[in-house]
Amino acid sequence: MSALLEISNLTKAFPGVVANNNISLHVNAGEILGLLGENGAGKSTLVKAVFGLLTPDTGVILIDGQAIEYGDTLGVISRGVGMVHQHFQLVPVMTVAENIVLGDEPKKFGLIDRKSAKAEVLRLSEKYGLEVDPDARIEDLPVGMQQRVEILKALRKDVRLLILDEPTAVLTPQETDELLDVMKNLASQGVGIILITHKLREVMAVADRVVVLRNGNVVGSASPRDTDEAGLAQMMVGRSVVLEVLKSKAKPKDVVLSIRSLEVLDDRKMPAVKGIDLEVRSGEILGIAGVEGNGQRELVEAIAGMRNRVGGQVLVDGKPTKNLHPRSVRSAGISHIPEDREKHGLVATYSIADNLVLNQFNQPPFAKGWIRDLEKVDEIAKELVEKFDVRTPSYANLANSLSGGNKQKVVVARELSQTLQVLIAAQPTRGVDVGSIEFIHNQLISARDNGAAVLLVSAELDEILSLSDRVAVIYGGKIVAIIDAEGADRNYIGRLMAGLKA
Ligand SMILES: Nc1ncnc2c1ncn2[C@@H]1O[C@H](COP(=O)(O)OP(=O)(O)O)[C@@H](O)[C@H]1O
Numbered sequence: 001m002s003a004l005l006e007i008s009n010l011t012k013a014f015p016g017v018v019a020n021n022n023i024s025l026h027v028n029a030g031e032i033l034g035l036l037g038e039n040g041a042g043k044s045t046l047v048k049a050v051f052g053l054l055t056p057d058t059g060v061i062l063i064d065g066q067a068i069e070y071g072d073t074l075g076v077i078s079r080g081v082g083m084v085h086q087h088f089q090l091v092p093v094m095t096v097a098e099n100i101v102l103g104d105e106p107k108k109f110g111l112i113d114r115k116s117a118k119a120e121v122l123r124l125s126e127k128y129g130l131e132v133d134p135d136a137r138i139e140d141l142p143v144g145m146q147q148r149v150e151i152l153k154a155l156r157k158d159v160r161l162l163i164l165d166e167p168t169a170v171l172t173p174q175e176t177d178e179l180l181d182v183m184k185n186l187a188s189q190g191v192g193i194i195l196i197t198h199k200l201r202e203v204m205a206v207a208d209r210v211v212v213l214r215n216g217n218v219v220g221s222a223s224p225r226d227t228d229e230a231g232l233a234q235m236m237v238g239r240s241v242v243l244e245v246l247k248s249k250a251k252p253k254d255v256v257l258s259i260r261s262l263e264v265l266d267d268r269k270m271p272a273v274k275g276i277d278l279e280v281r282s283g284e285i286l287g288i289a290g291v292e293g294n295g296q297r298e299l300v301e302a303i304a305g306m307r308n309r310v311g312g313q314v315l316v317d318g319k320p321t322k323n324l325h326p327r328s329v330r331s332a333g334i335s336h337i338p339e340d341r342e343k344h345g346l347v348a349t350y351s352i353a354d355n356l357v358l359n360q361f362n363q364p365p366f367a368k369g370w371i372r373d374l375e376k377v378d379e380i381a382k383e384l385v386e387k388f389d390v391r392t393p394s395y396a397n398l399a400n401s402l403s404g405g406n407k408q409k410v411v412v413a414r415e416l417s418q419t420l421q422v423l424i425a426a427q428p429t430r431g432v433d434v435g436s437i438e439f440i441h442n443q444l445i446s447a448r449d450n451g452a453a454v455l456l457v458s459a460e461l462d463e464i465l466s467l468s469d470r471v472a473v474i475y476g477g478k479i480v481a482i483i484d485a486e487g488a489d490r491n492y493i494g495r496l497m498a499g500l501k502a
Pocket residue numbers: 014015017018019037038039040041042043044045046
């Protein structure tokens with residue numbers, strides 16, 4: 001019997017990069033295949049080829065033993081393949097039912113037959129055990145529910161192979177667990193599933209088999225029964241990594257950072273931070289847990305002086321810092337690892353060395369009066385590149401030339417190499433490989449142990465829980481709870497993140 005999906009020797013190159021190099025893999029009916037790999041490993045490229053969204057250079061893709069025609073998405077769909085994309089493709093102002101039938105609506109007298117659209121959605125919903133309200137508007141639904149609509153849409157045409165490309169990136173822990181249950185249920189009905197993720201916990205929980213990609217190559221496969229998260233991480237990065245953060249108990253001292261009644265607007269001038277009070281002590285890490293889009297970004301930018309504080313204050317050592325003045329905020333003692341390193345963290349067209357001294361280039365020891373001391377810059381750059389393991393042929397190269405993970409290491413190196421009173425770390429390991437995550441985590445802990453007050457913002461609850469001493473949960477622009485991280489209950493925090501009362 002042939003496999004449901006069989007990929008043989010598939011290669012796809014883009015200018016300057018081989019995204020998929022001679023990849024072969026298969027998926028059987030009723031099986032969940034976890035497709036793991038770091039950012040840029042080639043996962044999305046591979047499944048886009050299967051779904052007919054791009055044409056491989058060489059290779060064969062068989063469904064039920066029959067080759068598919070490249071670039072023919074409709075043909076692939078008609079053979080039972082459904083895909084849920086990394087970025088949602090729903091129309092916010094339309095209802096659930098309208099979205100699900102979009103592109104192939106049931107018609108009556110030339111008009112959309114709403115009644116049968118609704119009936120069809122209810123039938124699908126029942127068949128797969130995915131409850132939705134067909135009349136609800138997408139924009140009114142929580143993200144987890146929108147995800148469910150995407151899945152129902154993908155399942156509409158009697159799907160036998162379902163592809164999910166990083167479906168849990170924006171979900172709360174509960175929504176993620178629900179989705180994993182849905183996947184198990186679908187598999188038990190004979191659907192083959194490809195689950196793409198970089199979260200090891202998820203593949204360990206549901207996958208029957210795991211294939212790991214690195215730099216466009218299949219570098220290993222395993223059964224979750226015979227391996228563990230550390231084993232998978234090792235395959236992903238090619239060396240052994242310690243996933244657990246080893247840290248001693250915090251010894252918090254005085255309050256260094258105080259945030260009082262802070263109010264901030266988002267880009268659309270709507271309130272995003274609605275009166276937040278927080279205190280962070282020297283020698284502790286306060287983690288902010290929350291689903292993205294609940295005010296975290298605006299909070300961080302306002303603290304850093306990059307976004308207008310329409311109300312409230314940010315104090316360091318009891319002294320108010322200036323609104324909308326990043327430079328004076330820095331000199332007040334606040335360092336900042338920004339969420340968007342490309343935009344706010346680095347100057348792409350400066351050298352790595354210059355980026356490493358970016359905020360101090362005109363100060364001693366890097367300058368005397370008007371004159372830069374380039375030897376000193378070289379000396380520090382050499383030291384930091386080594387210490388922070390920035391992978392580059394030379395620190396004289398442009399920051400542009402670095403991979404995402406190495407760019408992040410440059411930002412972290414710069415921010416942590418200054419005398420640190422307060423450190424704001426926003427998504428410090430996003431898009432960074434597992435090995436560098438380990439390194440950055442250790443650096444954050446040692447900043448704490450050297451007396452910094454650290455405010456950590458991360459969309460990854462696991463990261464918050466493993467690094468923080470206290471956890472503040474943010475929802476709808478407010479802090480809804482502050483709890484000790486030790487012994488904290490994931491589920492409880494997840495419920496708070498979803499806006500549910502304890
Ligand atoms: N349309 C494209 N044009 C050029 N390069 C691309 C394109 N799509 C992906 N790439 C490159 O191919 C590699 C693999 O990307 P992708 O398949 O998206 O990785 P993953 O999904 O594992 O993060 C990356 O180096 C990426 O920059």
